[in-house]
Amino acid sequence: MSKHAVLRLPSQGSWDNLVEAKEPRPSAGKHEVLIKVRSVALNFRDIAIATGKYPFPVKENLVPGSDLAGDIVQLGESVSGLQEGDKVVVAFDPTTTYGPIKSWANALGGPVDGVLSEYVVAPESGVVKVPNESTLSYAQWASVVCTGTTVWNALYGINRLMPGHTVLFQGTGGVSITGLALAKAAGAQTIITSSSDEKLQHVKAKYGVDHTINYKKTPDWAAEVQKITNGQGVDFILENGGSGTIRQSLNAIAFGGCISVIGFLSSASQEEMPDVAGLALAKGAVVRGIIIGSKQQLEEAVRFIGVRNLPMPIDKTFTFCRDQVIDAMKYLVSGQHIGKVCITF
Missing domain, CATH: 3.40.50.720 (NAD(P)-binding Rossmann-like Domain)
Structure with a gap:
């Protein structure tokens, strides 16, 4: 069975608790897609979770991160409207397609595993395609998930x-x-x-x-x-x-x-x-x-940004490995940034 790299947080209290592991690569279920992650955008929420200051539930041995952009590499047998090779983002709460988020129970990178891994499985209902003709980078699209x-x-x-x-x-x-x-x-x-x-x-x-x-x-x-x-x-x-x-x-x-x-x-x-x-x-x-927003609002933001090819503000990118992700978190906390801090794969 093929493996992929995953970052996990076995315990809260410090970002130094992050560990990098090789785990079996997941596969898409009937109504799911498998995404090869190309970029993850960090948020202050990720810092609060890592340091134990987040006021909402966090699962044990968490995969942190909520904002990804990547490519679909596998479709579940009942998925329609998406294709292998599509460039996509995934909603912060994939279960909230419209209206307000009702609870924190389904938010990525907190109560459920997030996206700091090489491959991620997501329900098709939470996936949004980004325009093929867009010249925005994966990092720029990842930054739209929560922030946009x-x-x-x-x-x-x-x-x-x-x-x-x-x-x-x-x-x-x-x-x-x-x-x-x-x-x-x-x-x-x-x-x-x-x-x-x-x-x-x-x-x-x-x-x-x-x-x-x-x-x-x-x-x-x-x-x-x-x-x-x-x-x-x-x-x-x-x-x-x-x-x-x-x-x-x-x-x-x-x-x-x-x-x-x-x-x-x-x-x-x-x-x-x-x-x-x-x-x-x-x-x-x-x-x-404001609790982020629904998949519908993510789609509307993607459409607005895509039609105008509006460059999203990325301050700095780091590469996907434990030490670089920790450096990215330290940089975010330092307050030096103007715009988003991202991880590239």
């Missing part, structure tokens, strides 16, 4: 982004830079925050963001947002900070705007927590938690 779907859900899940709307992004990580690319392509005005002038200058030069705010130099960045928008506020905010930045987001949002809570990188003590309910009511604003 999350952005799509934030901008089109309830309130729908329209040309001329204004969108604010917190930080320069994968979600923010991917969101910036999609929002610019949709005709929106864009604002991004960071504590680094160097990063802001880079994002301005490379991605064409309309306005930048250094929140270290301008702690009351919501007031600066109101100046930029002539007192109207922004229509959408991708909230990556969490409790530590939600007050400023509510002060910066337009009446009827939408704040999508995606991350929890900045925390506030209980005593410093704002009256979120009162502030949201005062603006008639939507404050919604």
